[in-house]
Amino acid sequence: xxxxxxxxxxxxxxxxxxxxxxxxxxxxxxxxxxxAAGIPIVEVGHGNGLGASSLQLGIAKLSDNxxxxxxxxxxxxxxxxxxxIPGFATIEKDLRPAVxxxxxxxxxxxxxxxxxxxxxHIQFIRSQEKTVYGVxxxxxxxxxxxxxxxAKKMEAYGAQGIVFMDSAGNFLPQDVMERVQILVEHxxxxxxxxxxxxxxxxxxNSLAAVExxxxxxxxxxxxxxxxxxxxxxxxxxxxxxxxxxxxxIDFYKMLDASDLAEQTLLKEIPxxxxxxxxxxLAGVFSGFLKxxxxxxxxFDVDPRDIFIELGRRxxxxxxxxxxxxxxxxxxxxxxxx
Amino acid sequence: MKVxxxxxxxxxxxxxxxxxxxxxxxxxxxxxxxxxxxGIQKARELGINTSTSGIEYIQKNPDCCxxxxxxxSAMAHTQHAPILKKMHKxxxxxxxxxxxxxxxxxxxxxxxxxxxxxxxxxxxxQATLPIIYALRILNAKIHYVEVVSSIASLSAGPAxxxxxxxxxxxxxxxxxxFTGISNAKAILNLNPAFPCIDMQTTIFAKVDDLDRNKFTKxxxxxxxxxxxxxxxxxxxxxxxxxxxxxxxxxxxxxGDYLPxxxxxxxxxxxxxxxxxxRYAKTMLHKEMLCDQS
Numbered sequence: 001x002x003x004x005x006x007x008x009x010x011x012x013x014x015x016x017x018x019x020x021x022x023x024x025x026x027x028x029x030x031x032x033x034x035x036a037a038g039i040p041i042v043e044v045g046h047g048n049g050l051g052a053s054s055l056q057l058g059i060a061k062l063s064d065n066x067x068x069x070x071x072x073x074x075x076x077x078x079x080x081x082x083x084x085i086p087g088f089a090t091i092e093k094d095l096r097p098a099v100x101x102x103x104x105x106x107x108x109x110x111x112x113x114x115x116x117x118x119x120x121h122i123q124f125i126r127s128q129e130k131t132v133y134g135v136x137x138x139x140x141x142x143x144x145x146x147x148x149x150x151a152k153k154m155e156a157y158g159a160q161g162i163v164f165m166d167s168a169g170n171f172l173p174q175d176v177m178e179r180v181q182i183l184v185e186h187x188x189x190x191x192x193x194x195x196x197x198x199x200x201x202x203x204x205n206s207l208a209a210v211e212x213x214x215x216x217x218x219x220x221x222x223x224x225x226x227x228x229x230x231x232x233x234x235x236x237x238x239x240x241x242x243x244x245x246x247x248x249i250d251f252y253k254m255l256d257a258s259d260l261a262e263q264t265l266l267k268e269i270p271x272x273x274x275x276x277x278x279x280x281l282a283g284v285f286s287g288f289l290k291x292x293x294x295x296x297x298x299f300d301v302d303p304r305d306i307f308i309e310l311g312r313r314x315x316x317x318x319x320x321x322x323x324x325x326x327x328x329x330x331x332x333x334x335x336x337x
Numbered sequence: 338m339k340v341x342x343x344x345x346x347x348x349x350x351x352x353x354x355x356x357x358x359x360x361x362x363x364x365x366x367x368x369x370x371x372x373x374x375x376g377i378q379k380a381r382e383l384g385i386n387t388s389t390s391g392i393e394y395i396q397k398n399p400d401c402c403x404x405x406x407x408x409x410s411a412m413a414h415t416q417h418a419p420i421l422k423k424m425h426k427x428x429x430x431x432x433x434x435x436x437x438x439x440x441x442x443x444x445x446x447x448x449x450x451x452x453x454x455x456x457x458x459x460x461x462x463q464a465t466l467p468i469i470y471a472l473r474i475l476n477a478k479i480h481y482v483e484v485v486s487s488i489a490s491l492s493a494g495p496a497x498x499x500x501x502x503x504x505x506x507x508x509x510x511x512x513x514x515f516t517g518i519s520n521a522k523a524i525l526n527l528n529p530a531f532p533c534i535d536m537q538t539t540i541f542a543k544v545d546d547l548d549r550n551k552f553t554k555x556x557x558x559x560x561x562x563x564x565x566x567x568x569x570x571x572x573x574x575x576x577x578x579x580x581x582x583x584x585x586x587x588x589x590x591x592g593d594y595l596p597x598x599x600x601x602x603x604x605x606x607x608x609x610x611x612x613x614x615r616y617a618k619t620m621l622h623k624e625m626l627c628d629q630s
Contacts, residue, residue, distance in 0.1 A: 054483055054485075054522055054524065055481075055483050055541040055543075055581065056483060056485045056524060056539070056541065086501050086502070087501055087505075087524060087525045087526055087527070088524055090501075090502035090505050090506060091502055092502065092506070093505075093506075111526075111527070111528075111529065113490065113529040114490060114498075114527050114529065116495070116498050116499075117498050117501055117527065119498075119499065120499065120502065141529075313530065313534075314528075314529075314530035314531070315530070316526070316528055316529075316530070319487055319526055319528065321485055321487075321537075321539040321585060322487075322537075324574065324583070324585070325573065325574060325585060328574060
């Protein structure tokens with residue numbers, strides 16, 4: 001029976017859905033439930049990871065240090081993970097303090113075509129003898145061969161696994177399989193996949209990934225995450241067990257953790273609304289939903305038009321400021337007509 | 338006045354083309370590492386004296402230049418700086434090494450000339466500090482400043498990519514230096530979109546006591562002044578909602594080496610060139626005064 005390593009970013013990706021307002025009690029309660037269920041890796045943080053609390057992306061209620069301190073207190077067997085994107089966070093300001101705070105697993109992420117910005121951060125984590133994975137975000141924006149080139153760079157820097165993310169929820173199962181296959185074939189380290197549910201395919205895509213050799217999967221309780229949400233973790237664990245994969249997670253306690261998540265973390269259960277479908281099809285980062293809605297209202301323009309234009313301009317995560325410009329332009333155009 | 342350019346990457350070659358256009362400057366040597374590199378080849382095509390022996394070339398040929406532009410990397414500049422200081426070369430550092438006095442031409446050009454090593458901060462610093470300076474001119478109470486820059490992936494060479502942390506630290510340090518605030522944040526995105534995006538930077542500032550109309554007017558004046566040395570500098574949006582001032586700046590390059598999307602290259606080089614030209618003019622003026630007396 002093959003083992004699948006589950007990494008749970010409920011308390012990191014889920015923060016997108018609350019404009020990064022998760023509080024200490026919520027962090028503590030979910031960590032206890034995840035620990036009880038035996039979830040192998042529990043990620044915490046601002047939705048965009050270490051050092052990302054900002055006017056651009058939203059100011060988090062808790063600082064990185066506070067988040068890490070609370071999670072550390074409640075995680076014993078479960079390992080504590082963080083996400084970091086170079087360009088937002090630096091080794092000295094953010095990564096070193098996180099390691100000193102007791103983080104076990106660091107996932108160093110970049111846009112799918114920009115792996116070389118992760119070199120020093122990956123090397124730093126290796127030098128600290130912590131586990132480090134390379135993460136390639138918005139993987140739908142490049143083909144499988146280009147993805148392989150970037151993943152190989154991360155492997156050369158010292159990454160101990162590569163996770164690629166369907167950040168926009170744009171993939172169909174065959175897109176995922178093609179990428180997993182080429183990565184598994186050419187890399188010596190484990191390959192992982194992180195799905196979003198914009199087109200209702202998060203579970204199907206995750207299953208497709210493991211069926212062709214992926215061995216790390218991400219999922220969030222109740223699918224807690226931006227927009228249409230992430231892979232629903234309790235469903236994923238059930239499906240994997242049924243397919244004969246081993247996760248090491250206590251299934252009933254996982255279900256309990258998901259109930260607790262619904263009661264204590266979620267404002268609303270993620271569902272696939274029209275705008276999530278639009279953003280998935282347009283291939284735009286799911287985290288853009290709230291800011292797009294806010295700007296659409298402010299400028300009195302159709303949010304669907306904003307998404308389509310962002311997709312046309314290939315705007316990537318981190319360029320939230322362009323939403324304002326696009327909305328402004330659409331409003332100006334509307335006035336001219 | 339003769340200048341030397343250390344570094345044959347994107348920055349070095351773009352700078353070379355700008356120097357060739359300058360009526361005040363002349364390129365004594367362009368120094369790279371690899372005689373087959375694209376940059377060195379380009380410099381040779383332009384008929385420029387080149388070398389691949391690094392800083393040693395300047396040590397052995399001290400008369401090759403009075404001004405040195407360092408466009409290598411932060412790590413290399415820490416080795417170059419003491420050598421150039423000993424040789425009394427006026428040094429303009431384009432790496433985020435944080436050794437010299439930081440300079441943004443429209444803010445502190447004149448007072449910077451007394452120092453022998455000037456640091457050009459970063460492209461993001463050169464694009465945002467003029468706007469932040471406008472807030473200071475109006476005596477706004479600034480609590481927090483955040484600058485978010487997006488540049489085209491193709492405009493970011495290997496040194497830029499390896500220096501992302503230094504980019505952030507250096508930009509934040511400069512914002513703190515010019516405003517006196519203790520809390521500043523810099524973010525840099527490399528965008529692979531094709532066709533390439535122009536360099537664009539958003540300045541967010543949490544402020545009190547800022548008059549919207551006065552700020553719009555001052556920012557427009559600053560924009561004009563910056564345009565005198567960075568022709569592609571443009572304010573795209575300027576808004577003040579409650580206590581948050583948001584200004585979006587676009588920098589289009591002049592297409593000297595890389596195409597015009599590489600405003601990041603252009604703005605830092607334009608700033609460096611403005612300083613070198615002013616230094617050359619000042620020295621020329623001093624010589625004339627000496628001759629007269």
